Amino acid sequence: xxxxxxxxxxxxxxxxxxxxxxxxxxxxxxxxxxxxxxxxxxxxxxxxxxxxxxxxxxxxxxxxxxxxxxxxxxxxxxxxxxxxxxxxxxxxxxxxxxxxxxxxxxxxxxxxxxxxxxxxxxxxxxxxxxxxxxxxxxxxxxxxxxxxxxxxxxxxxxxxxxxxxxxxxxxxxxxxxxxxxxxxxxxxxxxxxxxxxxxxxxxxxxxxxxxxxxxxxxxxxxxxxxxxxxxxxxxxxxxxxxxxxxxxxxxxxxxxxxxxxxxxxxxxxxxxxxxxxxxxxxxxxxxxxxxxxxxxxxxxxxxxxxxxxxxxxxxxxxxxxxxxxxxxxxxxxxxxxxxxxxxxxxxxxxxxxxxxxxxxxxxxxxxxxxxxxxxxxxxxxxxxxxxxxxxxxxxxx
Amino acid sequence: xxxxxxxxxxxxxxxxxxxxxxxxxxxxxxxxxxxxxxxxxxxxxxxxxxxxxxxxxxxxxxxxxxxxxxxxxxxxxxxxxxxxxxxxxxxxxxxxxxxxxxxxxxxxxxxxxxxxxxxxxxxxxxxxxxxxxxxxxxxxxxxxxxxxxxxxxxxxxxxxxxxxxxxxxxxxxxxxxxxxxxxxxxxxxxxxxxxxxxxxxxxxxxxxxxxxxxxxxxxxxxxxxxxxxxxxxxxxxxxxxxxxxxxxxxxxxxxxxxxxxxxxxxxxxxxxxxxxxxxxxxxxxxxxxxxxxxxxxxxxxxxxxxxxxxxxxxxxxxxxxxxxxxxxxxxxxxxxxxxxxxxxxxxxxxxxxxxxxxxxxxxxxxxxxxxxxxxxxxxxxx
Numbered sequence: 172x173x174x175x176x177x178x179x180x181x182x183x184x185x186x187x188x189x190x191x192x193x194x195x196x197x198x199x200x201x202x203x204x205x206x207x208x209x210x211x212x213x214x215x216x217x218x219x220x221x222x223x224x225x226x227x228x229x230x231x232x233x234x235x236x237x238x239x240x241x242x243x244x245x246x247x248x249x250x251x252x253x254x255x256x257x258x259x260x261x262x263x264x265x266x267x268x269x270x271x272x273x274x275x276x277x278x279x280x281x282x283x284x285x286x287x288x289x290x291x292x293x294x295x296x297x298x299x300x301x302x303x304x305x306x307x308x309x310x311x312x313x314x315x316x317x318x319x320x321x322x323x324x325x326x327x328x329x330x331x332x333x334x335x336x337x338x339x340x341x342x343x344x345x346x347x348x349x350x351x352x353x354x355x356x357x358x359x360x361x362x363x364x365x366x367x368x369x370x371x372x373x374x375x376x377x378x379x380x381x382x383x384x385x386x387x388x389x390x391x392x393x394x395x396x397x398x399x400x401x402x403x404x405x406x407x408x409x410x411x412x413x414x415x416x417x418x419x420x421x422x423x424x425x426x427x428x429x430x431x432x433x434x435x436x437x438x439x440x441x442x443x444x445x446x447x448x449x450x451x452x453x454x455x456x457x458x459x460x461x462x463x464x465x466x467x468x469x470x471x472x473x474x475x476x477x478x479x480x481x482x483x484x485x486x487x488x489x490x491x492x493x494x495x496x497x498x499x500x501x502x503x504x505x506x507x508x509x510x511x512x513x514x515x516x517x518x519x520x521x522x523x524x525x526x527x528x529x530x531x532x533x534x535x536x537x538x539x540x541x542x543x544x545x546x547x548x549x550x551x552x553x554x555x556x557x558x559x560x561x562x563x564x565x566x567x568x
Numbered sequence: 569x570x571x572x573x574x575x576x577x578x579x580x581x582x583x584x585x586x587x588x589x590x591x592x593x594x595x596x597x598x599x600x601x602x603x604x605x606x607x608x609x610x611x612x613x614x615x616x617x618x619x620x621x622x623x624x625x626x627x628x629x630x631x632x633x634x635x636x637x638x639x640x641x642x643x644x645x646x647x648x649x650x651x652x653x654x655x656x657x658x659x660x661x662x663x664x665x666x667x668x669x670x671x672x673x674x675x676x677x678x679x680x681x682x683x684x685x686x687x688x689x690x691x692x693x694x695x696x697x698x699x700x701x702x703x704x705x706x707x708x709x710x711x712x713x714x715x716x717x718x719x720x721x722x723x724x725x726x727x728x729x730x731x732x733x734x735x736x737x738x739x740x741x742x743x744x745x746x747x748x749x750x751x752x753x754x755x756x757x758x759x760x761x762x763x764x765x766x767x768x769x770x771x772x773x774x775x776x777x778x779x780x781x782x783x784x785x786x787x788x789x790x791x792x793x794x795x796x797x798x799x800x801x802x803x804x805x806x807x808x809x810x811x812x813x814x815x816x817x818x819x820x821x822x823x824x825x826x827x828x829x830x831x832x833x834x835x836x837x838x839x840x841x842x843x844x845x846x847x848x849x850x851x852x853x854x855x856x857x858x859x860x861x862x863x864x865x866x867x868x869x870x871x872x873x874x875x876x877x878x879x880x881x882x883x884x885x886x887x888x889x890x891x892x893x894x895x896x897x898x899x900x901x902x903x904x905x906x907x908x909x910x911x912x913x914x915x916x917x918x919x920x921x922x923x924x925x926x927x928x929x930x931x932x933x934x935x936x937x938x939x940x941x942x943x944x945x946x947x948x949x950x
Contacts, residue, residue: 388609392616567592567617568624568818 175255175265177233180240181333182224182249198224200344201245207406208239210560237337242403244370245347246339250322257330259291263303266321269334270304277313278304282323289325296323343372345405350374351454351484352447354439355410357394357514360458360487362401362504363495367486368456369404376450377401377408378443380415390512399558400504407559411446414552415439418545425540428521432466433528434536437478441546444479446553454482460495461488465524474528574886575932579773580723580752580865580923581890586775589820593777596812604811605800614811621818628821629761629784637783637801638814642751643673645768645783646717648794648805649747650677653715653766654687656790660743661712667692667700668908669727670719674749675904678717692718697857698727698909706737713744720753724905724921725856726865728757735763745789755824756832756864765789769821771813775925776820780813831926836863838924838933845937851944855906855919866922867906869915870940872948878920881943887936890921 184201202217202224209215209226215236216227228236233251240249255265270278282296291299300323304310310319324331353365355377365375379394391412402408415438422434443455459467466475476483487495499505576584585593602610604618619633626633639645654664666678668691681687690708692700700718709716716738720731731748738746745765753759755774761767766789771780785791785804797806846852846868855867870878875891882889891903902916922936 387607389607389612392612564617564620567596567815568620568822 175253175261175268175332177228177251178254178331179228179252180226180233180236180249181252182226182240183222183247183339184224184245197245197344197347200347201243204243204245204344204346204406205240207560208243208403209236212236212239240339241337242340243344244340244342244372244404245344247341248336248339250333250336252322252324252331252333254329254331257289257325257328259296259299262296262323262325262330262332263300265330266300266323266332266334267303267307269332270310270319270321271307273310273319273335275309276311276318277316278310278319278321279312279314279317280304280321280323282325284325286325286327296325340370340404342370345369345372346374348372348374349453350376350451351456352443352450352452353377353456354443354458355379355394355398356458357390357397357508357512358458359492359499359505359508360460360463360495362397362458362508363498363502364456364458364484364486365401366404366498366502366504368484369401373454374405375401375408375456376447376452377410378413378446379410380413380439380442382416382419383414385416386513389510390514393507393510393512395556395558396507397504400502400507402558402560407557409450409555409557411450412554412556413442413446413549415549418542418549421540421542421545426536427532429523429525430528430533430536431521432524433471433474433533436466436471436475437533437537438542438546440475440479440483442549444481445546445550447481454484455479456484456486458487459485460490460492463492465526468526470527471525474530474533477530572886572935575888575928575936576925577887577889577928577932577936578921578923579925579928580921582772582778583775583925584927585777586820586823588823589776589816592819593812593816596815600811600815604809605798614815617815618809618811621815624818625782625821628825629759629767631761631784632787634802635784635787637785637804638809638817639768639781639783639805640779640810641772641781642671642749642768642770643781644794645770645781646671646673646749647677649766649768649783649785649791650674650715650717651681651794652785652791652804653745653747653789654681654685656792657714657745658685658687661710661714662687663690663710663713664688665690665692665705665708665713665716665744667694667718667729669694669698669722669724669905670717671723671749671751674717674719694727694905694908696909697860698722698725698905699857699860700729700734702730702733702737705734706741709738709742709744711742713742715747716742716744717747717749719749719751720759721750721757721862721865722905723752723865724903725867725909726752726862727857728753728860728862731764732760732762739763752862752865754821755828756862758828771817771820774820774824776824777813777816779810780817780820782817827926832863834926835924835928838928838930839863839866841930841933842866842922842937849941849944851948853915855909855911855915864924866924868920868922869911870918870920870944870948871914872918873944874917875919877947878918878940878943881947882936882939885939887939890923891919 212231214229214231216229218225255261280297280301282293284293322333351373353375355361377398398408398410418438422431426434600614604614622636623633626636664687678689682689692704718729718734721728735746738744747766748764750767751770751773754769765786767784769782772778793804795806851872853869906916
């Protein structure tokens with residue numbers, strides 16, 4: 172076996188490169204997010220130049236660092252560079268061995284010499300390494316469109332080789348695009364909506380409506396668990412748990428029950444808007460997907476949205492349920508989402524909710540009771556918790 | 569006379585609890601007393617901690633959380649896996665294979681299946697080092713073989729079995745599932761679970777608490793629970809979970825794995841110190857193999873003093889070793905591992921197992937050797 176060791180990780184940030192003036196800000200944010208995600212690896216050293224970030228492993232576990240990096244938004248791809256001595260035989264041997272771990276594919280070798288005194292030209296190095304890989308009879312050469320680009324960099328005493336390119340999570344570093352308030356129900360959709368929003372560089376806080384004693388502590392815990400899963404992408408997350416029972420009971424007592432869901436959603440948005448404003452959020456994010464339930468038809472969305480002025484983002488609006496489930500599985504929230512605890516939407520469900528609500532009728536129904544004090548009370552009694560990647564509980568493990 | 573400081577050289581049987589595990593135990597025990605299956609907050613809090621422990625353990629072994637089941641210890645894990653897999657797969661065949669040097673809980677489970685349920689058991693012989701040779705296993709496999717269970721490290725003499733090769737042979741040449749009893753391997757040698765379908769682990773052998781074990785069973789392996797009960801442990805092990813020890817297993821495992829390299833380094837030097845001096849004693853022979861052996865176990869025979877006499881002598885000097893597996897210590901039978909290696913009667917009668925731990929010191933080893941030598945001089949008759 173060739174004598175080499177994983178040395179550093181080369182991080183590329185594709186979409187960022189196009190952002191001219193803001194670049195410095197973007198890179199600084201990205202590095203902050205990388206540090207935050209890799210907080211368990213204190214020995215890492217991070218350097219950067221114009222279009223790359225270099226993470227020196229410094230003895231930290233390569234696999235774990237890669238796993239963490241793949242969850243950081245703003246990274247388009249990254250590669251692990253291994254270090255070996257710069258004798259051409261060693262370089263060839265190491266390259267062959269690294270390539271033997273890859274699926275059979277087409278490849279090309281690209282070489283650079285930092286030291287021009289090296290006895291071979293870059294093209295000759297590429298040819299020699301390429302020949303060695305080819306002779307192992309696993310991969311074929313394609314100089315124009317290779318599936319794997321093998322990079323060799325010869326330095327004074329060492330050589331660096333990168334083979335495998337890991338796909339990054341894409342998007343922008345979280346926080347670069349401001350902050351939004353995610354309506355987090357505990358279902359399958361809202362965590363995915365939160366993920367998509369974070370991916371575009373927007374930090375999120377979450378708001379959850381609880382209806383104790385109709386909803387259980389377990390339902391609340393489930394939401395905390397979901398929020399925690401989302402928090403790995405931004406280092407921490409703040410959750411606002413709003414006691415919604417009194418408002419909900421009042422709606423069912425006073426208004427037309429077929430409109431109860433519409434009214435309930437309007438109340439939720441009113442509360443969310445106020446808390447979002449207090450928390451300097453620029454938008455509300457909802458997991459609505461067109462037509463999924465009565466409150467998610469175009470008619471309903473329109474009437475519900477009418478209750479507030481703040482921008483509402485619906486990242487999943489055109490996705491099918493199966494597509495959302497696939498994404499939830501990928502981001503690891505699905506298993507938690509399907510835990511069978513009642514939330515405040517399922518517990519008060521009515522037989523025949525209206526799918527085409529009319530705004531005039533809604534406004535009339537809302538006049539039947541004075542909801543403003545109830546909204547104020549719900550906001551006043553809201554519990555706010557911030558979850559971080561590290562918690563006191565960690566000491567147990 | 570001032571009683572001498574105690575020297576504990578029986579870490580194969582059990583180990584002292586790690587101070588950090590003990591501290592966490594002390595913190596958890598007074599507050600987390602609710603039933604973890606209860607749906608009130610007191611219960612769910614605990615359940616969350618158990619699930620997190622399960623995830624941490626799963627990650628350490630590179631499996632998913634549903635493949636980790638908490639048990640009362642490795643004996644239960646071995647019983648559950650062997651009987652559970654045998655019963656669930658009996659329709660495919662009733663031939664099962666184990667070795668002749670297994671721990672009593674494995675051996676006993678196979679005898680039980682053989683005597684009470686009509687399974688046909690092949691007990692594989694071992695070579696002079698107490699090792700199963702891959703060819704021997706290959707030849708024993710049959711179309712109706714459904715389960716093979718081989719220990720990772722022998723608990724009496726420390727022989728490391730070629731688990732990687734054995735598991736591969738089973739996968740390539742049969743439909744059988746492969747189980748490895750990893751009790752003496754965990755934290756002492758790197759554990760390789762490739763092609764291993766089920767494995768058993770114990771906390772108190774790695775400086776955790778007693779009454780705490782884990783069975784690892786891959787999701788695709790058909791299984792019937794040994795302990796029927798409620799919904800606990802994904803239906804694979806009934807009974808109110810022993811919440812605190814299940815939570816502690818994660819930390820116990822983490823500490824053992826984090827310290828593994830350092831522990832091996834330390835204990836290897838102690839073992840070498842033992843070997844160096846024992847080699848000069850004419851009446852001592854080594855039963856542990858010189859190659860492919862755990863650094864934590866040294867089995868020797870004193871040809872001129874019977875085990876029992878030597879153990880009593882050492883015990884008088886507050887030095888604690890075993891003569892054979894502690895789980896078989898109540899029988900007068902000689903060690904079945906040593907018997908399986910066809911050692912002569914003198915070696916069987918005079919065997920001692922020195923179980924090293926990372927808390928042992930060179931001073932302790934030296935005093936043990938002094939006392940042992942004194943015992944040989946006083947009571948030995950060659």
